[in-house]
Amino acid sequence: MLTDEEIKFLEEKALAVRRHIIRMIYTAQSGHPGGSLSATDILVTLYFKYLKHRWAEPNWSERDRFVLSKGHGVPALYAVLAECGYFPKEELLTLRKINSRLQGHPDARKLPGIEASTGSLGQGLSVACGMALAGKIDKKDYRVYALIGDGESESGQIWEAAMTAHHYKLDNLTVFLDRNNLQIDGCTENIMCLEPLSTKWEAAGWHVLEINGHNYREIGYAIEESWTVKEKPTMIIAKTIKGKGVSFMENNVSFHGKPPTKEEAERAMKELGDTL
Amino acid sequence: MNWKKESVRDAYGKTLVELGKERKEIVVLDADLSSSTKTSLFARAFPDRFFNVGIAEQNLMSLAAGFAYSGKIPFASTFAVFATGRAYDQVRQSICYPNLKVRIVATHSGLTVGGDGASHQMCEDIGLMRSMPNIAIFSPCDAPQTREIIKSVVDYPGPVYVRLVRQDLPTLTEGMDFRIGEAQVLADGNDITLIATGSMVSTAILAASELKNQGISVRVINLHTIKPIDLKTIVRCARETQGIVTVEEHTVTTGLGAAVAEVVSEHCPTFVMRVGVPDTFGESGEPDALLEKYGLNVETIVRKAKSILEVKK
Numbered sequence: 001m002l003t004d005e006e007i008k009f010l011e012e013k014a015l016a017v018r019r020h021i022i023r024m025i026y027t028a029q030s031g032h033p034g035g036s037l038s039a040t041d042i043l044v045t046l047y048f049k050y051l052k053h054r055w056a057e058p059n060w061s062e063r064d065r066f067v068l069s070k071g072h073g074v075p076a077l078y079a080v081l082a083e084c085g086y087f088p089k090e091e092l093l094t095l096r097k098i099n100s101r102l103q104g105h106p107d108a109r110k111l112p113g114i115e116a117s118t119g120s121l122g123q124g125l126s127v128a129c130g131m132a133l134a135g136k137i138d139k140k141d142y143r144v145y146a147l148i149g150d151g152e153s154e155s156g157q158i159w160e161a162a163m164t165a166h167h168y169k170l171d172n173l174t175v176f177l178d179r180n181n182l183q184i185d186g187c188t189e190n191i192m193c194l195e196p197l198s199t200k201w202e203a204a205g206w207h208v209l210e211i212n213g214h215n216y217r218e219i220g221y222a223i224e225e226s227w228t229v230k231e232k233p234t235m236i237i238a239k240t241i242k243g244k245g246v247s248f249m250e251n252n253v254s255f256h257g258k259p260p261t262k263e264e265a266e267r268a269m270k271e272l273g274d275t276l
Numbered sequence: 277m278n279w280k281k282e283s284v285r286d287a288y289g290k291t292l293v294e295l296g297k298e299r300k301e302i303v304v305l306d307a308d309l310s311s312s313t314k315t316s317l318f319a320r321a322f323p324d325r326f327f328n329v330g331i332a333e334q335n336l337m338s339l340a341a342g343f344a345y346s347g348k349i350p351f352a353s354t355f356a357v358f359a360t361g362r363a364y365d366q367v368r369q370s371i372c373y374p375n376l377k378v379r380i381v382a383t384h385s386g387l388t389v390g391g392d393g394a395s396h397q398m399c400e401d402i403g404l405m406r407s408m409p410n411i412a413i414f415s416p417c418d419a420p421q422t423r424e425i426i427k428s429v430v431d432y433p434g435p436v437y438v439r440l441v442r443q444d445l446p447t448l449t450e451g452m453d454f455r456i457g458e459a460q461v462l463a464d465g466n467d468i469t470l471i472a473t474g475s476m477v478s479t480a481i482l483a484a485s486e487l488k489n490q491g492i493s494v495r496v497i498n499l500h501t502i503k504p505i506d507l508k509t510i511v512r513c514a515r516e517t518q519g520i521v522t523v524e525e526h527t528v529t530t531g532l533g534a535a536v537a538e539v540v541s542e543h544c545p546t547f548v549m550r551v552g553v554p555d556t557f558g559e560s561g562e563p564d565a566l567l568e569k570y571g572l573n574v575e576t577i578v579r580k581a582k583s584i585l586e587v588k589k
Contacts, residue, residue: 122334157334
């Protein structure tokens with residue numbers, strides 16, 4: 001369970017991560033602010049509280065794995081990894097630039113701490129299932145975590161992986177669904193209706209939880225509950241706000257894949273209590 | 277010729293079992309075709325290391341990637357049409373981009389799938405796989421070579437695609453040395469070179485003997501490794517003979533013929549005539565009847581070889 005002190009620490013880290021996200025995407029003048037900001041609190045809670053990992057030993061064999069299946073949210077992951085110490089924070093501003101280790105979508109071969117190359121939506125959950133299966137047959141204690149998008153859940157492979165995780169009773173797998181309700185072309189329910197999401201995942205044989213994806217205590221409870229579930233994978237449907245933390249980006253679909261202008265970036269940083 | 281025939285699929289399945297005894301990190305995945313791909317033999321021997329993912333080839337490839345990230349050596353098998361067509365994006369993004377040690381062994385490639393028809397006759401797989409960075413591509417001509425390739429690729433430092441056919445193939449390379457990336461010279465000659473791969477190597481040998489009867493000296497090359505391609509041997513053949521005929525059970529637009537033509541045109545321009553599946557879909561039929569109808573036979577090879585010599589005269 002998270003203490004008040006720990007929650008305060010996570011809030012500080014999340015603020016730092018959101019500032020990085022704005023600076024990175026503004027500097028790159030390309031990238032996905034909306035889905036990075038919606039996933040920030042989940043990633044911060046995982047990496048600064050629950051994930052077993054060692055920044056100085058990224059390939060530690062007993063580490064928990066985290067797969068960012070919605071690869072376009074990677075600015076949030078880069079910022080979290082840099083805050084953890086995996087690489088210098090100064091490198092964050094090389095995002096999407098030539099010769100950078102910080103590719104537009106995660107590249108496991110370039111940057112320590114990235115567990116899987118993702119970007120083509122729908123594949124990361126299967127990769128995570130493969131890692132979880134490998135952990136099972138090796139009788140390892142590590143857990144596998146993954147984050148998928150709600151728009152991403154429209155792709156068929158997500159449901160292939162859903163069946164696999166159920167069939168092989170992957171109780172070492174905890175998955176977050178970043179339910180921010182928006183995808184590039186608009187509201188998910190108008191593009192391709194996803195609801196009832198929790199019913200679908202329950203029918204697929206998963207242990208399903210619904211939480212507020214910006215409430216650290218709820219995120220923490222959900223992760224801890226997933227540890228106790230036997231013979232079933234856990235799906236945590238995290239209700240989030242796309243663009244969370246920057247008022248004019250919140251629930252604004254135009255910031256799915258669009259960088260802020262200088263004026264917008266300055267406003268955003270001011271809201272986040274800093275300057276560009 | 278009186279060749280002994282053997283199933284390359286059986287050779288694959290049995291070799292997997294042999295390897296599985298020693299190499300505990302090998303896991304095998306299949307998508308509801310294990311009795312056809314013969315991974316069922318591994319499933320029986322090592323049920324804890326076999327994963328049937330159902331009819332879900334995209335999942336199959338990304339799962340294999342997850343195993344490879346975790347230090348396993350996954351062999352992923354299904355029919356060629358699904359492994360390279362249905363799951364192209366997963367092979368590209370999940371496997372080749374991060375350069376993972378996944379071994380994709382696909383069976384039922386080419387026209388000789390037979391009765392299933394065009395929907396299952398994958399004649400574009402070499403082209404699809406060849407255009408991707410990092411992956412190595414193998415096309416064994418018989419059962420002994422299948423065993424050699426499967427054993428050799430276990431520790432290959434990147435992704436691998438092995439192309440097998442449904443049909444039993446004549447044994448041609450028993451006892452021969454095998455090295456990844458080194459083409460085999462099956463017959464020597466100075467007039468013309470036949471470069472063949474996979475199921476068509478035996479047809480090339482028959483064509484060579486027919487040409488020899490007509491007084492033409494023929495070199496026969498078995499190009500079992502399509503990528504990385506044996507540039508040295510191909511260029512030497514281009515230099516030392518009048519021209520090259522390529523022979524493959526694959527579309528001529530992107531397969532072995534295209535690959536050889538690319539090498540030759542850059543390094544030693546000469547005639548390259550391609551024998552293979554024309555730019556068209558196949559159809560249902562007996563395997564031999566299909567090969568005849570689409571011109572994958574001795575007659576076509578002989579005609580193309582002689583046409584080069586005519587022009588060169």
